[in-house]
Amino acid sequence: MSLLLAILIGLILGFIGGGGSILAVPLLVYVLGVKPVEATAYSLFIVGIASLFGAHKHYKLGNIDFKIGMMFAIPSFIGVFASRRWVLPNIQNELFVFGDFVITKDLFLMVFFALIMLLASFSMLRERSISKQTKDNQQIKIIIDGLFVGLITGMVGAGGGFLIVPALVLLSRLEMKKAIGTSLMIISIKSLFGFLGEWGSEIDWQLLISFTSLAVIGIFFGVYFSKFFDGKRLKKSFGVFVLLTAVVIMLKEFFIF
Template sequence: MEIIEILGYVGALLIGVVLGLIGGGGSILTVPILVYALMLNPVVATAYSLFVVGATSLVGAIKNMMKGMVDFKTAIIFAIPAFIAVYLTRAFLIPAIPVELFEVGDFMVTKNLVIMLFFAIIMLLASISMIRNKRKELEEDVEITYNYPLIVIEGVVVGTITGIVGAGGGFLIIPALVLLAKLPMKKAVATSLFIIAIKSLIGFLGDVQNLDIDWAFLLSFSALSIVGIFLGIWLNNFIDGSKLKKGFGWFVLVMGVYIIYKELVK
């Protein structure tokens, strides 16, 4: 096994650790690790990422459900349009995009290039969200209200983005739950993890019919990520999550810029 491949599996552990430490963000690492360390095709990488993110998030979601932190009504209102959007994106939109799109001079714009550049843009947006991190905690006894149309629209948008890039979209879901459903931050994070888990796994079902899945690799990679989330939860007792989140945001920012550079300057 080559060093770069070993680093890829270490990265699987890191994905879970970050999720356990800051409640999100780890999934943004999955596609770069699968593409650049383990040399997977971007379409396959985004598919595998959905499974890894879904399985790992589900572990955290179950833990939150046992604590009564998941708001199921909000999750259902948000998740149903997101589920539909992510499944349709993976099952029909991604396979329908031609491998080669158009040529600019001598430079061929391909489906893989567009997916990775779009992913890099999402990474940059996620990094800004983590670096700024100015959300205020709401009181736990605030009455939960629902802006149904906006929640449904947000669900469709997040589902489509998740389907394209294979990331959970927590940086989009959590603000939506806080602003549109008026959830307290802790409940928003817990509910977001539940939505991400189910949405990602349903999105992956859209790929099962189109791709040959290497289950041995995928399950072993996911198992390492799940071990990582338990390690991250334990480390959370000793590390300031807010400072870590900002530092991780800068790391994601650098990674996003690196992907843009690597894809455009070959």
């Protein structure tokens, strides 16, 4: 089951330029028994490598805008590196105590991750209108969005494609296929840069390499089959799945012990 889900992560990344990585952390934590903090680090590597292969495929198809991609990527990998290097290590193991109920660092990360999943699902399910903006405002918003996505990526290990793709479409006026390809380039850069913050930590390389290899296989299929499927319908279906997964995580963390 875990092998199929690893392939599914790459498949979804290839289809819609994001979203698949949102499954990596729950899979690593609940199925493979990896601790949440380690799972967010592993997810950065898995998503970064898989997205790199996907970006290469999209590059050959002419679906990457490097200028806009780097405008988003530079503040993004600054955010993710800062988050992994300084923010996450300084979060205490026990944050709050309410009687017998203790909010630990692991619990906080999983609940925060579930909230990000809810945001992701709403982003995928909601139709966004395009507003008129000046070029300067667009560039400033892209930079701010890049920094924000980087911080979120560092905290929860998600690639952030569910935030990047809409931003590229709405702020940069990229067509959907170019937004997907550019998103994969951005995700690969910032995720791998964020993983560098874990260098020197104890890492289960055997698990990481085998899982990543399956995700890479999935992303090749995702990029190929994306030419034959309705992206909007697929995105909404996955949005529902992400929403349900977020609810399950909340229930598991608060009510199932």
